Amino acid sequence: MSIDPNDFTVIKEGEAEILMHAKNEVFYNKAQVNNRDLSIAVLREFIKRRKQEHEAMLGKRNRGPKLVAKDRVEDVSVETSTCCIEDSEKMNGGIEKEEKASSEKECGELEGSVNGSEEKKRKDLKPARVLEALSASGLRALRYAREVEDLGEVVALDNDKNSVEACRRNIKFNGSVASSKVKSELVDARVYMLTHPKEFDMVDLDPYGSPSVFLDTAVQSVTDGGMLMCTATDMAVLCGANGEVCYSKYGSYPLKGKYCHEMALRILLNCIESHANRYKRYIVPVLSVQMDFYVRVFVRVYTSASAMKNTPLKLSYVYQCIGCDSFHLQPLGRTVSKNNSVRYMPGFGPVIPQECGDCGKKFNMGGPIWSAPIHDQEWVTSILADVTSMKDRYPAYGRISAVLTTVSEELTDVPLFLSLHNLCSTLKCTSPSAQNFRSAVINAGYRISGTHVNPLGLKSDAPMDVIWDIMRCWVKSHPVKAQPPEMYGSVILAKEPVLQANFARAIASLSKAQAKKIARFLPNPERHWGPKLRAGRTVTSKHVSLLGPDAINGHLNHEEGEERNGKRQKIDDPISET
Ligand SMILES: C[S@@+](CC[C@H](N)C(=O)[O-])C[C@H]1O[C@@H](n2cnc3c(N)ncnc32)[C@H](O)[C@@H]1O
Numbered sequence: 001m002s003i004d005p006n007d008f009t010v011i012k013e014g015e016a017e018i019l020m021h022a023k024n025e026v027f028y029n030k031a032q033v034n035n036r037d038l039s040i041a042v043l044r045e046f047i048k049r050r051k052q053e054h055e056a057m058l059g060k061r062n063r064g065p066k067l068v069a070k071d072r073v074e075d076v077s078v079e080t081s082t083c084c085i086e087d088s089e090k091m092n093g094g095i096e097k098e099e100k101a102s103s104e105k106e107c108g109e110l111e112g113s114v115n116g117s118e119e120k121k122r123k124d125l126k127p128a129r130v131l132e133a134l135s136a137s138g139l140r141a142l143r144y145a146r147e148v149e150d151l152g153e154v155v156a157l158d159n160d161k162n163s164v165e166a167c168r169r170n171i172k173f174n175g176s177v178a179s180s181k182v183k184s185e186l187v188d189a190r191v192y193m194l195t196h197p198k199e200f201d202m203v204d205l206d207p208y209g210s211p212s213v214f215l216d217t218a219v220q221s222v223t224d225g226g227m228l229m230c231t232a233t234d235m236a237v238l239c240g241a242n243g244e245v246c247y248s249k250y251g252s253y254p255l256k257g258k259y260c261h262e263m264a265l266r267i268l269l270n271c272i273e274s275h276a277n278r279y280k281r282y283i284v285p286v287l288s289v290q291m292d293f294y295v296r297v298f299v300r301v302y303t304s305a306s307a308m309k310n311t312p313l314k315l316s317y318v319y320q321c322i323g324c325d326s327f328h329l330q331p332l333g334r335t336v337s338k339n340n341s342v343r344y345m346p347g348f349g350p351v352i353p354q355e356c357g358d359c360g361k362k363f364n365m366g367g368p369i370w371s372a373p374i375h376d377q378e379w380v381t382s383i384l385a386d387v388t389s390m391k392d393r394y395p396a397y398g399r400i401s402a403v404l405t406t407v408s409e410e411l412t413d414v415p416l417f418l419s420l421h422n423l424c425s426t427l428k429c430t431s432p433s434a435q436n437f438r439s440a441v442i443n444a445g446y447r448i449s450g451t452h453v454n455p456l457g458l459k460s461d462a463p464m465d466v467i468w469d470i471m472r473c474w475v476k477s478h479p480v481k482a483q484p485p486e487m488y489g490s491v492i493l494a495k496e497p498v499l500q501a502n503f504a505r506a507i508a509s510l511s512k513a514q515a516k517k518i519a520r521f522l523p524n525p526e527r528h529w530g531p532k533l534r535a536g537r538t539v540t541s542k543h544v545s546l547l548g549p550d551a552i553n554g555h556l557n558h559e560e561g562e563e564r565n566g567k568r569q570k571i572d573d574p575i576s577e578t
């Protein structure tokens with residue numbers, strides 16, 4: 001079939017160019033440039049660290065070849081990550097034997113290199129292979145191949161014929177490097193990942209809406225120490241619009257708090273971990289962001305039946321008061337140490353009484369969520385430095401550096417966050433400035449930081465009763481109008497504060513970025529910067545009511561025209577967005 005060049009426009013992003021058909025029957029969303037840029041930045045960091053970890057492992061082997069020969073698995077397991085199991089405290093039994101067997105198999109190549117020359121050993125680390133499981137036009141796969149140094153093959157999958165045709169066309173259009181590296185396949189990604197276990201150093205999931213159906217096979221397709229990058233755009237589901245739908249997809253109940261976007265990240269992480277655990281694997285998040293209209297997580301995947309036992313320690317239920325929105329975490333598990341041995345036990349609970357100690361109302365319970373750190377700050381700082389050193393190579397530099405800056409200042413050991421506005425609206429009081437409030441928390445001996453998820457959000461390790469005491473003290477000097485005594489705010493204010501808050505400006509009350517006036521939050525670059533409908537869909541009023549007019553990328557006028565002409569198209573499929 002001949003191709004008419006007039007039917008196409010060329011879209012350039014980073015170093016890749018794609019041909020977009022006038023009918024636009026293949027998915028492309030310009031707004032996802034932030035997502036693709038950030039993924040490239042993380043992939044560069046991963047490639048760098050993978051190499052360092054490999055060299056460290058070789059160095060260790062060189063230093064003690066006899067030890068290596070004797071205690072090979074243990075030695076390998078300590079250094080972990082690029083190709084072997086991580087855990088050094090090996091457990092007895094069948095699981096351990098399986099781990100050893102898998103470790104031996106995967107490290108066979110490395111083992112062979114121990115006696116070879118230094119040069120040969122270095123060569124043994126093959127270039128990383130990437131799987132872009134849901135590739136559409138192939139833009140992302142092409143950017144990885146063209147922009148990320150030292151990358152091996154990039155396999156781009158799609159189960160849509162038009163997308164695969166477009167992807168293959170785009171591979172050719174991007175020249176010889178792209179053609180030699182990127183391979184496109186028409187296949188259901190789940191089948192492909194299931195039949196290619198532990199083959200890809202990085203697997204990227206960027207679906208329409210929810211990634212939930214792809215997670216089980218994706219966690220199996222990643223190499224040990226490899227990376228899974230995963231987007232979810234079904235924010236309404238993850239943020240509690242239909243709690244039961246979220247539960248069916250992700251195995252967690254969401255809560256409609258101000259922190260719901262961070263909770264969304266933590267629900268997704270919990271879900272990935274639970275799938276990983278089925279295969280004696282576990283995840284280590286390096287970066288987790290909520291941007292624009294989606295969440296995106298970057299996690300490493302390791303295999304270790306013994307390390308996997310720690311999973312319940314990293315998960316919590318969340319109790320959220322239906323009156324004053326105070327929240328408390330209930331860990332799923334705990335450990336008891338005795339004579340150098342560790343026992344794993346269910347968590348003690350409930351961590352709170354039936355009624356809220358502050359306002360007397362009951363609690364909703366959400367989760368379980370991932371309550372361990374969602375970023376590795378060493379990674380974040382290094383990625384930020386790298387991005388800054390090559391800003392010209394990131395079309396979305398401003399946005400991704402702002403997000404990374406804010407992430408780099410987050411308290412990583414404090415799940416979820418408070419909203420100062422919410423506290424004040426509960427008490428019906430004027431708001432202290434964020435700096436005053438931060439100072440009072442610091443002066444009371446606690447830590448506080450911002451969150452990349454919300455410019456008004458504050459993360460703190462101060463317990464809720466301390467937070468309310470600070471607000472009680474604030475109201476004493478900024479009185480509120482009398483409220484009915486049964487209002488939550490009145491109940492909270494009826495109690496005398498135990499703590500005397502000190503609002504005097506504390507040195508750390510501004511973050512470093514705030515003090516240096518470095519951009520932390522940027523507005524969208526243009527209107528309609530949001531999710532897009534599945535390729536080939538027409539917008540109806542159903543989409544408008546579900547997504548809001550902004551989210552439909554200007555299709556609204558088009559639809560109104562069609563409706564006026566009485567030609568509105570019926571859509572049977574559930575809405576998807578990305
Ligand atoms: C949101 S688009 C991907 C966008 C792309 N990653 C980018 O950055 O431009 C999702 C793609 O997944 C494809 N897809 C959906 N289900 C799939 C499946 N089971 N197997 C393979 N591809 C699938 C769709 O055809 C669509 O092209």
Ligand SMILES: [Zn+2]
Pocket residue numbers: 321322323324325326356357358359360361
């Ligand atoms: Zn309460």
